[in-house]
Amino acid sequence: MTEAGHLTTADIGDVPGPVLGDDARALARRIVAKYPTPRSALVPLLYLVQSEAGWVPRKGMREVAELLGLTTAEVEAVATFYTMLKLHPCGRYVLSICTNPSCALRGGKRLFERAHELLGEDCEHVTADGVFTLEEEECLAACDTAPVVALNYVFYNRVTEEALESMIEAVRAGRVPEASRGGVPGELREVSRTLAGLTGRLPEGAEAERA
Amino acid sequence: MPEFEPVLTARWADPAAATMDGYLAGGGYRGLAKALDMSPAEVIEVVKTSGLRGRGGAGFPTGTKWSFIPQNTGKPVYVVANFDESEPGTFNNRELMERDPHQFLEGLIICSYAVNCRTAFVYCRGEFVWPGTVLERAVAEAYERGYLGAKVAGSDYALDVVVHRGAGAYICGEETALLESLEGYRGQPRLRPPFPAVEGLYRSPTVINNVETLSCVPHILDRGPAWFASIGTEKSSGPGVFSISGKVERPGNYEAPMGTTARDLIAMAGGVTDGKALKAFTPGGSSTPFLTAQHLDTPMDFDSVAAAGSLLGTKAVIVLDERDCVVDAVLRFTQFYAHESCGKCTPCREGTWWMTRVLGRMARGQGTMQDIDLMRDVGQNMLFKAFCALADGAVSPIDSSIKYFRDEYEEHVRLGRCPFVEPGEETAAAAVAAPPAHELALGEVLG
Numbered sequence A: 001m002t003e004a005g006h007l008t009t010a011d012i013g014d015v016p017g018p019v020l021g022d023d024a025r026a027l028a029r030r031i032v033a034k035y036p037t038p039r040s041a042l043v044p045l046l047y048l049v050q051s052e053a054g055w056v057p058r059k060g061m062r063e064v065a066e067l068l069g070l071t072t073a074e075v076e077a078v079a080t081f082y083t084m085l086k087l088h089p090c091g092r093y094v095l096s097i098c099t100n101p102s103c104a105l106r107g108g109k110r111l112f113e114r115a116h117e118l119l120g121e122d123c124e125h126v127t128a129d130g131v132f133t134l135e136e137e138e139c140l141a142a143c144d145t146a147p148v149v150a151l152n153y154v155f156y157n158r159v160t161e162e163a164l165e166s167m168i169e170a171v172r173a174g175r176v177p178e179a180s181r182g183g184v185p186g187e188l189r190e191v192s193r194t195l196a197g198l199t200g201r202l203p204e205g206a207e208a209e210r211a
Numbered sequence B: 001m002p003e004f005e006p007v008l009t010a011r012w013a014d015p016a017a018a019t020m021d022g023y024l025a026g027g028g029y030r031g032l033a034k035a036l037d038m039s040p041a042e043v044i045e046v047v048k049t050s051g052l053r054g055r056g057g058a059g060f061p062t063g064t065k066w067s068f069i070p071q072n073t074g075k076p077v078y079v080v081a082n083f084d085e086s087e088p089g090t091f092n093n094r095e096l097m098e099r100d101p102h103q104f105l106e107g108l109i110i111c112s113y114a115v116n117c118r119t120a121f122v123y124c125r126g127e128f129v130w131p132g133t134v135l136e137r138a139v140a141e142a143y144e145r146g147y148l149g150a151k152v153a154g155s156d157y158a159l160d161v162v163v164h165r166g167a168g169a170y171i172c173g174e175e176t177a178l179l180e181s182l183e184g185y186r187g188q189p190r191l192r193p194p195f196p197a198v199e200g201l202y203r204s205p206t207v208i209n210n211v212e213t214l215s216c217v218p219h220i221l222d223r224g225p226a227w228f229a230s231i232g233t234e235k236s237s238g239p240g241v242f243s244i245s246g247k248v249e250r251p252g253n254y255e256a257p258m259g260t261t262a263r264d265l266i267a268m269a270g271g272v273t274d275g276k277a278l279k280a281f282t283p284g285g286s287s288t289p290f291l292t293a294q295h296l297d298t299p300m301d302f303d304s305v306a307a308a309g310s311l312l313g314t315k316a317v318i319v320l321d322e323r324d325c326v327v328d329a330v331l332r333f334t335q336f337y338a339h340e341s342c343g344k345c346t347p348c349r350e351g352t353w354w355m356t357r358v359l360g361r362m363a364r365g366q367g368t369m370q371d372i373d374l375m376r377d378v379g380q381n382m383l384f385k386a387f388c389a390l391a392d393g394a395v396s397p398i399d400s401s402i403k404y405f406r407d408e409y410e411e412h413v414r415l416g417r418c419p420f421v422e423p424g425e426e427t428a429a430a431a432v433a434a435p436p437a438h439e440l441a442l443g444e445v446l447g
């Protein structure tokens, strides 16, 4: 990571085995078929990798590169640009706390500090129990409900310190509380399926096979 | 204020409005029917006559933008809706989508028809997992009910809409970075010209419009351009959804005619929290220079805000009260820009980073008087010297805060600490208000 917090290819981790199985590869073809050119599917396919592996290991990037006819370096260059693609193992729940001014003015910074205390030293990578990755978030475009906390990018409004504490406890106990809008957030793998476009319209059958 | 009937937010209190049936019951897709009875050129003319200007920040006339699209180049025409909303303080696109997705979709379809586009894209901010899902459902419903696909609303016009999720990068809201991102590259801005109207997505003619801009379009077609132009001011016509946040009693989106004063808007949001005095506000998000109490009577339209020395931007009013530290807020904004700089050009990449260092020591009370001028100097070396407007936006909070609150910076230096925090005391956590009733109802219907 650079001093300013940007990721570099040195931050990319890896796994031993292959990431995308046959089912995932079939889905990959349908995602590619959404677009006029295959390369547009690059980020969606990295989300697909994240939905399979829980994060985006180098092996997954190599597989995506092969699927799209790109070099691994081209894929890495893109993957390191985007913060929602996790290049090292992370928690099943990404806990984001907005500390941009509209939230900070209403207690967002204190909330972030409190979360850090509760989750312990390594929480910005992954907590010891594998449940959380804590992120200090930029404005989530929900400043009307400041301070905003998100679990896997699903938002909770006007979160107090007490609410944050009970939320963390509940998630640890496997009882994820309902978000203010959007129901109960799934684990990062599941949300990554949504981000890959798998909950939206996908071309079927012949159309997908042509891709 | 003259009598004003909400337009874009009229259906917000009705959770069913987010569904096709609810939308149709409220007169939805009438604007599209009228558009399909006209020629594409006539639709563009109507939008031009309405005076609608883009709500994404730059205020470019929408009909004019559409008229730039060359036809018969042999290449397809694309429309890309910009749903990347990430300018700090801005949250109207999100709520427009959550509460009335078909209003936006209808606008997108009309725009696509007007420029002869067969495949339109919506670039949805990655962090909008739920708003993106609301959009996907609306798109699916529109296909089912024949508003998208081979025969749009029974006509011979065919249109597909593809929803694309971003992956966490503010810069991808900048239109050329957005196109790069949608093509599968790092989201770094392109050199202009060529402009997207000539060479945009896949080097084809492309229209890029904001979600609020497109949400205005069905109403313009349905009720006519003269009606739209009768709202707001002569050069900033129509209604606008203003995002008001920070230290106001009821942060939220408030719809008002363009040109409503900042004072009236803040009053709509219940006034400054706890009856405190206002210290500063941004008129259009973090990238627009701060204004102060002396500017409260500025009409919030493109020209008046520019005349007051700032920018209307995204109509996002962030309010700081008399006890809030300007230096602290500016530091946090600057950290945002340092993090979000795409790294392509030196003044922006290095400038934002060094500014966080100088502001950081200033906020901790370790700055010097020279640091204040140093920051102005660095700002001058960033302003209009970088590739895209992100760098200019980064200079806005710094420059304007030094202009209006230099004494506050000096106070930090003199005291050796932040004057708003007593030694040992932390920033006060704000009181938490109860959510409005309609917010709960929405979750029940769509949850």
Ligand SMILES: Cc1cc2nc3c(=O)[nH]c(=O)nc-3n(C[C@H](O)[C@H](O)[C@H](O)COP(=O)(O)O)c2cc1C
Binding pocket: B053, B054, B055, B056, B057, B058, B059, B060, B062, B082, B083, B084, B085, B086, B087, B170, B171, B172, B173, B174, B175, B176, B208, B209, B210, B211, B213, B214, B388, B389, B390
């Ligand atoms: C750094 C930067 C970020 C931007 N982010 C957004 C955004 O999130 N949403 C948006 O609609 N426009 C954004 N814009 C403006 C777009 O480049 C573009 O002008 C706009 O989407 C055009 O739509 P409109 O004409 O309907 O306003 C941004 C511009 C810059 C320079």
Ligand code: SF4
Binding pocket: B171, B188, B189, B340, B341, B342, B343, B344, B345, B346, B348, B349, B386, B387, B388, B389, B390, B391
């Ligand atoms: S000004 Fe900043 S964000 Fe814009 S292209 Fe240059 S480095 Fe990237």
Ligand code: FES
Binding pocket: A098, A099, A100, A101, A102, A103, A104, A138, A139, A140, A141, A142, A143, A146, A148, B088, B089, B090
């Ligand atoms: S500042 Fe936190 S959501 Fe906007």
